[in-house]
Amino acid sequence: MTILLFLIVGFIPELCVAASSDHEQFVFNGFTGSNLSLDGAARITSTGLIELTNDSARIKGHAFHPSPLRFRRSSDGTVQSFSVSFVFGILSSFGDIRGHGFAFFVSPSKDFTAAYPIQFLGLFNSTNNGSLSNHIFAVELDTIQNTEFGDINDNHVGIDINSLNSLKSYAAGFYNDQNSGRFTNLPLIGSQQPIQAWVEYDGNKTRIDVTIAPLGLAKPLTPLLSLAFNLSTVLTEEEAYIGFSSSTGLSTGHHIILGWSFGMNRPAPAIDSTKLPKLPYLGPRAPSKLLEIVLPIASALFVLVVGTTAVILVRRHLRYKEDVREDWEVEYGPQRFTYKDLSHATKGFSSKHLVGVGGFGRVYRGVLPKSRSQVAVKTVPYNSKQGVKQFTAEVASMGHLQHSNIVQLHGYCRRKGEFFLVYDYMVNGSLDRYLYGYGGEEGRPPGATATVVLDWAQRFKIVRDIASGLLYLHEEWDKVVVHRDVKPSNVLLDNNMNGRLGDFGLARLYDHGTDPHTTHVVGTIGYLAPELAHRGKASTRTDVFAFGVFVLEVTCGRKPVVVSEDTDTPGRGTQLMLVDWVIQNWHKGSLVDAIDIKLQGRYDVDQACLALKLGLLCSHPSPDARPSMRQVLQYLDGDLPLPELLPAHFSFHMLALLQSETRLNTSTVSLYPSPAMTMMDYGSVSFSLDGR
Template sequence: MRPRTSIVIIFFLLAIFGFLNPIPTLLAASLPVDLEFPSFTLRNFTLLGDSCLKNGVVGLTRSTAVPSSSAGAIIYNQPIPLFDLSSNTSSSFSTRFSFSIERANPSSYGDGLAFFLSPTSDTLGSAGGCLGLVNASRLTRNKFVAVEFDTRLDPSLNDPNENHVGLDVDSTISIKTGDAILEGIDLKSGSLITAWIEYRSDKRNLNVWLSYSSFKKPEKPILSVDVDLSDHLKEEMYLGFSGSTEGSTELHQIMNWRFQSFGFVPARPSSMNPHNVSDSSVTSTTVSVGIPKRDSRKKHDKRIQLGISIAGPAFFCAVLSVLGYITVRRWRGIRKQRSFKTEFVACPREFNYKELKSATKGFHPSRVVGNGSFGTVYKAFFISSGTIAAVKKSRHSHEGETEFLAELSIIAGLRHKNLVQLQGWCVEKGELLLVYDFMPNGSLDKILYQESERSNLLNWSHRLNIAIGVASVVGYLHQECEQRVIHRDIKTANILLDANFNPRLGDFGLAKLMDHDKSPVSTLTAGTMGYLAPEYLQYGKATEKTDVFSYGVVVLEVACGRRPIEREGQKMVNLVDWVWGLHSEGRIIEAADKRLNGEFEEEGMRKLLLLGLSCANPDSAERPSMRRVLQILNNEASALAVPKVKPSLTFSYGLPLTIDEIVSDAEDFHTSQQSLCEIKIN
């Protein structure tokens, strides 16, 4: 062991046994906090997701000309102490901020924003009713206390209306809500609104006020909740704001913010402080009576000797325990790392963890460019070589390790011009990392939707090239590999675009290998709703035909510029149904993306739309193979006949009842509630 390590361990143990004075900073942590920001800067805050900063004002959601789904957050960089373990006391706090919520057009609405306190600083939840607070596929993962300002009525969340304030604890189903309209406040009016939130730990009460005036807090709170938050406030909490939309365009802006906490005032024994006066106002004096100083010193020396005789053996036992623990941890880590490395003998380069951490600025949230099926993707700058790469960081879970190994073992042996190229991997510090070529134009879904101001970059030739490229690589996976590769998660978010807008298929975390002469086996359904074939939802068997269905949906997205499932008014519209409806009326060409301004080959567009419907046929037997799809696109084979009326199938089996039970976005659910019912695919 190195001398410095020994000194650190001994110093730490001395502190534990009380030979050192308490660290002054621990005392400072209990002091009140007073933060005030008339405007925002990146010096003090971190932006996540679609949030942006302009002229000192925070925009939580993306400003687009067309409806889209968006989620963003801004978090104060330093954690705030809000709970004291020694006194088991939570701090009271108050906050004031001004915000505005504006609809881009009268038909656009939802979902709202929230002020939150969270024990972590790097997690952004899903869009829609999740308000950027929770992950739609892992509803119990994120922990938080939040006050929501909700502008959408969602019956599944027990919302009273589309203009309310609510207290949320670890869930976006509010503990209690208050009606803003009753107090004359229209949250989505676009006007500047000031909110005051106060929590009194001694009274176990939280109040929220709203006003169009930023100078005077109203007398009557819009929401008053009797609640004890001490179980939810950790020693240190991160503070921030989040907002989201789902299939709509709503602008959420935060103009200024002030936050105050009031420290911890633990109860003192009455004998020590009979008048309940704080130490800061009274100087205490200790008087010794009837004990000579020399006798007192002797007794003190005896106590020290007794303490040393007891603490000495305990001290050395503790040293041995710590050293043994460190040794075992290192041995287990090395053994685990070696076991992983035996899997990677035939794989590309092994990267150094320190190199990847430096290239991603310590995996900073500002470097996040997306989320794969098993973790987060970061943009990495390698200063030594001047190159850029994408680094995927696994979740710390058994599923994360499984998907990491699946992706690495599958993609390391694949070579195709329309696949994202794997550069290497790293297993260090308990992290599982994959390094890929960086795609400068990002994912296809961002070009089509989230960054709609750039969607005009995808002209007709780009879109046709994307359809051909993806068909080529999926055909390669199905027919040209030694073992068939079933991707199981083909969607626009997993199709990346290089500098010339050539498509590259990525994210093999859910992929399955299958011998060419073997039948598929049933598995837990995984993937993304809107891309899942009906028979896959029913039987859980992933085949080439389920990938073909997903490809068909992607083709329709590329041609139409619409999401697989979109909200129109109070109902959800399925893209396949919508295009098939136009086809049945002889108006299929009207499905073409309006942003193309008619600049496309009409016959080519018609063929692409019909091909998408052929691939998304509810009857898997009627879907073409990917080889046939590629031949049709290259004018080497005639197109398939598409019936005017969408075929209908009827299944009668035990089916999951909710979308969350049917589909896991890159995660397998281990339990699901079953019920006998009938589902009809029209």
């Protein structure tokens, strides 16, 4: 009878022995015909693999054992010993570009609808991460370093309790018993060689051990991670579900499970590597047999092929033809990209690669064919030769800016009346998306959910980042750079949510110690310093003004110009400047009421009030009353006390002042409205006053 049972097991994917719930076990050698519970993007492929995620951005997927398991002993209620083993692979269709990793977990519920499809691995969100009410034990295999979780690198294994801030983590690898137990690093992503993992809990010693090794290698004697922890304090329900969870974020990846086994109060059954399905191959395909047959036949049609090829070459030449490189442009040559490279990088400027649309053009995500680096390509139209020369000179100069809080401009290309500016690609998009969301279903990319709300620490750091970037532009580079368009949509966030100032399409530069002679005033309504309306001269002080409005916007979560609905006259409303609204709250003795309600009171009150007062000081109508960016940074770092300020010091009405100045220049005012940027803004929304 025993022999017959094992013969039957050879033909089904799951083995389950349930003589008693205290000794339950199962094994999956592939998942064809299994009855696992799946949700989100997770699916079982035709070859028998569990694919948790794919090439889609901002998705999550879960795979659960169909029924809960009894983890707690009936006698004393403590969590029993258990052992889990699984074989996995993490692949990317884009080379080194990687998505977030995945996790094995034990949870009292299968409901993860509230989890974010970004760096939270489909388990938590910004609100419940770290909450004791989660009752979740997990082992993460992470391929992106997220500093907000204290990740040690972008290739690590961690033991998680109710949070993605791992109690213990270590670089992915194994202690090779075939090499005197020496530690060997093991990349989690990109290899066609599957990896096997073991997660074991000793209920008597209350110890968790985690081990990984390449498939086919015996389980190492020394675990990668070992942590003394009593899971009875976490897994408080009598039964719990086990499974896998993953998410992709803005970068994507394939998180794949090939086999899985489990044992309660016994080692997990061995997974038969000979019965496992193969990992899919995502690289270039080898030439097919059909191609080998077609090529000899094609040689017999040589004349036709030559004629067709000639036509194709001519059309291709016309397709990638650029403006001729002129003599004056030679000095900027090293920073000029070919249109062909940019077209290939963006898949022909495909709509699938479009990440932003604004008044100054479109922005596309791309991967440069030679360096394989991710870039953002912004298109800017032009219509005069003189403007081309001036703009090219300034682009080339600003390409030399090097600062951790400045978006790197790598170069340009020009063709048929358009400039193409090539920047670093910021995977987390622009700051305004985190302050205000996507702005409707039309602005939300496929598969995306609600935007993460930035906590106060993140906001304060971003404010400091931008202050540091402006100080570099104003005082620390070879020339003085006046940005002229500081606002949240021009602040981009990198992998680690660091703020970087981008979009130098409106910037102007001049030598230190000289007076800028700018007569064409551009910028964005709500951020324009009042002196611009009648003097038409941008300076570092006008950047400080815009920075002050920016600080208030980040702190309050409100736009600089707010239209309040007139209840007496439907469809009509009054405009209120954010600066005035903050001052009104201060006059009423309730300055903290101006702080963004989405923070739900979780902020440092002294820091937040400092930010509000500093924002008001920077946006003072008198340029001489505004601090320099060096002083701003000293205030933020606590190296210099903020001057003693009272609400009476700020008795100005910004909207009325701006409207009066605009009326004085009625004959020379031109407004250029532009649609709001979607997902990421490397472009400018402009308001132009052609001054005297």
